[in-house]
Amino acid sequence: MTTQKETRNDRNDRNETAENGQGRISRRRLLGTAGAAGATGLALGAAGGTAVHAATASPATALNTLGSTGVPFHGERQPGITTPLQARGHLIAFDLAPGAGRKEAAALLRRWSRLAAEVMAGRPAGDGDTGVALDAGPSSLTVTFGLGRTFFDRTDLTARRPAALDPLPAFSSDRLDPKRSDGDLWVQIGADDGLVAFHALRAVQRSAGDTARVRWQMNGFNRSPGATRSPMTSRNLMGQVDGTNNPKPSDPDFDRRIFVPAEGEAAQGDAAWMAGGSYAVVRRIRMLLDDWEKLPLDGQEEVIGRRKSDGAPLTGGSETTPLALDKTGPDGKLVIPANAHARISAPEANGGAAMLRRPFSFHDGIGPDGTVDAGLLFVCWQADPLRGFVPVQRKLDRGDALSAFIRHEASGLFAVPGGAREGEYVGQRLLES
Ligand SMILES: C=CC1=C(C)c2cc3[nH]c(cc4nc(cc5[nH]c(cc1n2)c(C)c5CCC(=O)O)C(CCC(=O)O)=C4C)c(C)c3C=C
Numbered sequence: 001m002t003t004q005k006e007t008r009n010d011r012n013d014r015n016e017t018a019e020n021g022q023g024r025i026s027r028r029r030l031l032g033t034a035g036a037a038g039a040t041g042l043a044l045g046a047a048g049g050t051a052v053h054a055a056t057a058s059p060a061t062a063l064n065t066l067g068s069t070g071v072p073f074h075g076e077r078q079p080g081i082t083t084p085l086q087a088r089g090h091l092i093a094f095d096l097a098p099g100a101g102r103k104e105a106a107a108l109l110r111r112w113s114r115l116a117a118e119v120m121a122g123r124p125a126g127d128g129d130t131g132v133a134l135d136a137g138p139s140s141l142t143v144t145f146g147l148g149r150t151f152f153d154r155t156d157l158t159a160r161r162p163a164a165l166d167p168l169p170a171f172s173s174d175r176l177d178p179k180r181s182d183g184d185l186w187v188q189i190g191a192d193d194g195l196v197a198f199h200a201l202r203a204v205q206r207s208a209g210d211t212a213r214v215r216w217q218m219n220g221f222n223r224s225p226g227a228t229r230s231p232m233t234s235r236n237l238m239g240q241v242d243g244t245n246n247p248k249p250s251d252p253d254f255d256r257r258i259f260v261p262a263e264g265e266a267a268q269g270d271a272a273w274m275a276g277g278s279y280a281v282v283r284r285i286r287m288l289l290d291d292w293e294k295l296p297l298d299g300q301e302e303v304i305g306r307r308k309s310d311g312a313p314l315t316g317g318s319e320t321t322p323l324a325l326d327k328t329g330p331d332g333k334l335v336i337p338a339n340a341h342a343r344i345s346a347p348e349a350n351g352g353a354a355m356l357r358r359p360f361s362f363h364d365g366i367g368p369d370g371t372v373d374a375g376l377l378f379v380c381w382q383a384d385p386l387r388g389f390v391p392v393q394r395k396l397d398r399g400d401a402l403s404a405f406i407r408h409e410a411s412g413l414f415a416v417p418g419g420a421r422e423g424e425y426v427g428q429r430l431l432e433s
């Protein structure tokens with residue numbers, strides 16, 4: 001008989017175990033880890049970030065590195081923040097059901113955390129597993145949990161709500177649909193396989209039981225690993241190389257900008273439970289592709305300030321060359337226009353404000369107005385939205401050339417607590433202290 005603790009593809013490995021300091025894992029899996037580490041280096045090029053990979057392939061199934069690459073659920077930080085962009089994504093927000101309070105919310109987060117640890121390791125989702133992910137390895141699945149502003153009122157924890165969850169300011173270009181915005185709880189699911197991602201999504205939905213109801217769901221995608229000759233920064237649905245100037249985990253101030261510190265002002269008092277956590281701003285940004293695609297190439301490049309072919313600044317060099325913001329052309333005009341998106345959003349133009357952008361593209365067919373309903377599920381991560389998303393969006397709202405081609409249609413801000421240690425669940429430090 002196969003136990004739930006076993007990997008979907010790991011049934012022959014039962015007797016070949018070795019201690020890894022965190023419990024027992026299969027010897028073949030340990031060997032596989034070394035192989036997957038090579039793949040980690042490849043994957044990092046897509047989004048930057050670190051993920052510890054544990055492979056789960058057995059010789060019987062000979063998974064390639066895409067399927068066998070796994071991301072651990074337990075750790076100081078939640079997965080899905082610095083994990084390289086995955087090919088598939090689901091964003092889903094829940095509201096606690098009437099009558100569900102702190103006790104029920106704690107039980108739900110405990111259930112979800114257990115479930116996430118299982119499916120991220122490539123194991124079944126418990127009794128009644130749907131079988132959708134049978135045959136597949138973990139495929140870089142990540143499940144990330146966040147708490148919305150209203151969660152704290154529903155659970156009588158208003159006094160512990162961090163100031164960073166104050167509502168985002170209204171922006172003049174907002175066209176937000178409240179039904180597709182906010183939510184008590186938020187779950188981000190990413191994987192490099194569509195079936196593995198869907199399997200986790202359904203398991204999360206079913207495990208919500210009577211405690212929480214789906215408020216909204218959005219489905220997205222990115223380029224699949226291996227689709228390009230070598231690992232490259234991904235493109236968005238406007239065709240631009242998008243993600244070049246993201247903060248890198250190797251930057252000296254990366255942790256300070258993206259994660260709430262364990263010590264210092266931000267970690268004191270009522271929000272100490274957020275140590276190691278981060279704040280996610282989620283925006284559904286529709287792209288007005290019919291208008292964008294009519295714009296000639298040089299016009300498109302001026303909107304961003306970078307070449308479309310390779311993402312290099314219009315001032316020359318390659319993708320990673322810094323923008324020469326002061327450079328003028330023979331006509332005396334700035335080569336990177338004053339309203340170019342890359343100029344306006346740069347940290348230098350925003351008092352150093354920075355965020356880690358980790359989006360998914362979306363395509364939901366044709367909208368009621370007959371135009372394509374596609375764009376960017378913009379997800380950005382920061383230690384404090386007032387030093388990340390807010391100042392940058394304020395600036396973009398006032399004079400970004402890209403504004404004519406996009407529409408912000410939904411919005412959410414979520415506190416994403418630090419990772420759960422073994423035996424712990426996400427949010428436990430808030431809910432049980
Ligand atoms: C408030 C934050 C931002 C929103 C909203 C946003 C929307 C958005 N961006 C693109 C395409 C590109 N953005 C690029 C760079 C870039 N964008 C932001 C912020 C927001 N973008 C930042 C902070 C940066 C980096 C600026 C820098 O440091 O140079 C680029 C250039 C390549 C890159 O660095 O990633 C593109 C292309 C779209 C299509 C979009 C909404 C749909």
Ligand SMILES: [Fe+2]
Nearest residue numbers: 341342345357
């Ligand atoms: Fe941008």
